[in-house]
Amino acid sequence: MGEGTATIQAETQRTRLLLPIILIVSLFFLWGVANNLNDVLIKHFKKAFTLSDFQSGLVQSAFYFGYFCFAIPAALFMKRFGYKAAVVLGLVLFGVGALLFVPAAHAHSYAFFLLALYVIASGLAFLETSANPLVTALGDPKGAARRLNLAQAFNPLGAISGVLIGSSFILSGIDLTPEQLAALPPDRLDSYLRFEALAVVGPYTAIGVFVLGWALLVGLTRFPAAASRPEPTERVGSVAEFRSLLSRPRYLFGVTAQFFYVGAQVGVWSFLIRYAQVERPGTDERTAATMLTVSLVLFLIGRFAGAALMGRVPPARLLAWFGAANIALCLVAAFVGGSAGLVALIGTSLFMSIMFPTIFALSLEDLGPLTKPGASLLVMAIIGGAVITALMGLVSDHASIALAMLLPAVSFACVALFGASAPRR
Known part of the structure; x- marks a missing residue:
C-alpha cells in the first residue's frame, strides 16, 4: 500500500509540473525567434531606410547592448523576487518592445526601431538569466540535466522559425537598385519606403500580443515554491x-x-x-x-x-x-x-x-x-x-x-x- 501511494503521489507531482515545464521550455523557442528575426531585420531596414552596412548593423548593436546592460540587474532581480517574477517581467518587456514596432513603423523612425529592439533585449536578458536555473528547479534534481538539454533544443528551432517568419511576412521580395530608387519621383519613393517599414507591423504585433498573453499565463499558473521563493541573502557577486x-x-x-x-x-x-x-x-x-x-x-x-x-x-x-x-x-x-x-x-x-x-x-x-x-x-x-x-x-x-x-x-x-x-x- 505504501509503495502504491508513493507512486500515485509521484505521478500527481509530475502532472502538476507539466504545465510549468511547458511554459518555461517555450521561452527557449521564443528568444530564438527574437534573436534571429534580427538577421532578417538588418536586410529589411537597409532597404526601408536606405542604410549603409554599418548603419543596418546597429540593429545588433542596440539588441546586444540591451543584454549587456541588463544581465546583472536581471540576476539581482531574480535573487530578490524569485525565478517566476523574473520570467514574467522579462516576458512583459519582450512584449512591450515588440509592440513598440507599431509606432516606430508609423513614425518611419529607425532610431525608434532601435529603441524597441533594446527593450526586447532587456526582456530577453531577464528570461535567459532565469529560465536556465528554473528548468533545473522544476522536478526531480536527477533529471535536471535532461530537462535542460531538452529545453536548449528548442532554441535553434526558434531561430529557424524566426528567419522563416521574417522571410515570409517581412521581406517583400521587392529589391530596387540605387539607380531605380533615384529614378522614382519623391512621392513614390516615400510611399515605397513607408510600405517597406510597415511590413513589420503585423508580425511584431502578433508576437507582442502572444508574448504578453504568455506572461499572463505564467503569472496565473501555480509553480513550485522553489520557483517563486526570493533569496535576498544570496549575493550575485x-x-x-x-x-x-x-x-x-x-x-x-x-x-x-x-x-x-x-x-x-x-x-x-x-x-x-x-x-x-x-x-x-x-x-x-x-x-x-x-x-x-x-x-x-x-x-x-x-x-x-x-x-x-x-x-x-x-x-x-x-x-x-x-x-x-x-x-x-x-x-x-x-x-x-x-x-x-x-x-x-x-x-x-x-x-x-x-x-x-x-x-x-x-x-x-x-x-x-x-x-x-x-x-x-x-x-x-x-x-x-x-x-x-x-x-x-x-x-x-x-x-x-x-x-x-x-x-x-x-x-x-x-x-x-x-x-x-x-x-x-
Whole structure:
C-alpha cells in the first residue's frame, strides 16, 4: 500500500509540473525567434531606410547592448523576487518592445526601431538569466540535466522559425537598385519606403500580443515554491569576488573568447543575406533568407553531432578543431567569394554549434564559489555581438562584404587558441 501511494503521489507531482515545464521550455523557442528575426531585420531596414552596412548593423548593436546592460540587474532581480517574477517581467518587456514596432513603423523612425529592439533585449536578458536555473528547479534534481538539454533544443528551432517568419511576412521580395530608387519621383519613393517599414507591423504585433498573453499565463499558473521563493541573502557577486576573477588569466581568456565567438556568430548570420546577394548577383532576398535558414539547420545538426563527438574527444580539443575549421571557411568566404564563398560561410554554422556552451563550461571550471559572478560576466560578454557586427559593417562599407568576413576569421582564431590552451584533462 505504501509503495502504491508513493507512486500515485509521484505521478500527481509530475502532472502538476507539466504545465510549468511547458511554459518555461517555450521561452527557449521564443528568444530564438527574437534573436534571429534580427538577421532578417538588418536586410529589411537597409532597404526601408536606405542604410549603409554599418548603419543596418546597429540593429545588433542596440539588441546586444540591451543584454549587456541588463544581465546583472536581471540576476539581482531574480535573487530578490524569485525565478517566476523574473520570467514574467522579462516576458512583459519582450512584449512591450515588440509592440513598440507599431509606432516606430508609423513614425518611419529607425532610431525608434532601435529603441524597441533594446527593450526586447532587456526582456530577453531577464528570461535567459532565469529560465536556465528554473528548468533545473522544476522536478526531480536527477533529471535536471535532461530537462535542460531538452529545453536548449528548442532554441535553434526558434531561430529557424524566426528567419522563416521574417522571410515570409517581412521581406517583400521587392529589391530596387540605387539607380531605380533615384529614378522614382519623391512621392513614390516615400510611399515605397513607408510600405517597406510597415511590413513589420503585423508580425511584431502578433508576437507582442502572444508574448504578453504568455506572461499572463505564467503569472496565473501555480509553480513550485522553489520557483517563486526570493533569496535576498544570496549575493550575485561582491566587488571582492569580481576582483578575484580579474586575477585569473584562464577565466579572462574564456570571457574574451566568448566575446569574439558571439561577435563572429552574430556577424556571420547578420550579413549572410547581404553576402549572398553581393557574391551571387541576381539572388533575391527571400532566396538569400532561405540560405540563412539552411545555415541554422546546420547549427542544429552540429549541436547533436558535437555532443556525440564529446564522448570521444575532449571538449577543449574539439573546440580548437572547430575553431580552426571556421578560420579556413571564413578565409574562403573572404578571398574566394562567389558560390564557393557562400557555401563556406553557410558551413561555419555547423562548427559554431558547440562553441558557446563549451567556452562557458571551460571558463567556469574550478571557480568554486566564484562560479555565479563568473557566469554573469560570461553572459555580459555577448556584447561582442554588438561590437563585431558594427565593425563588419564598417569594413563592408569601405572595402567589401567579402573582406568583412576576415573579422569572424580573427574571432574564431581566438576561440581556437582558447580551446588549444585548455589544461589537458
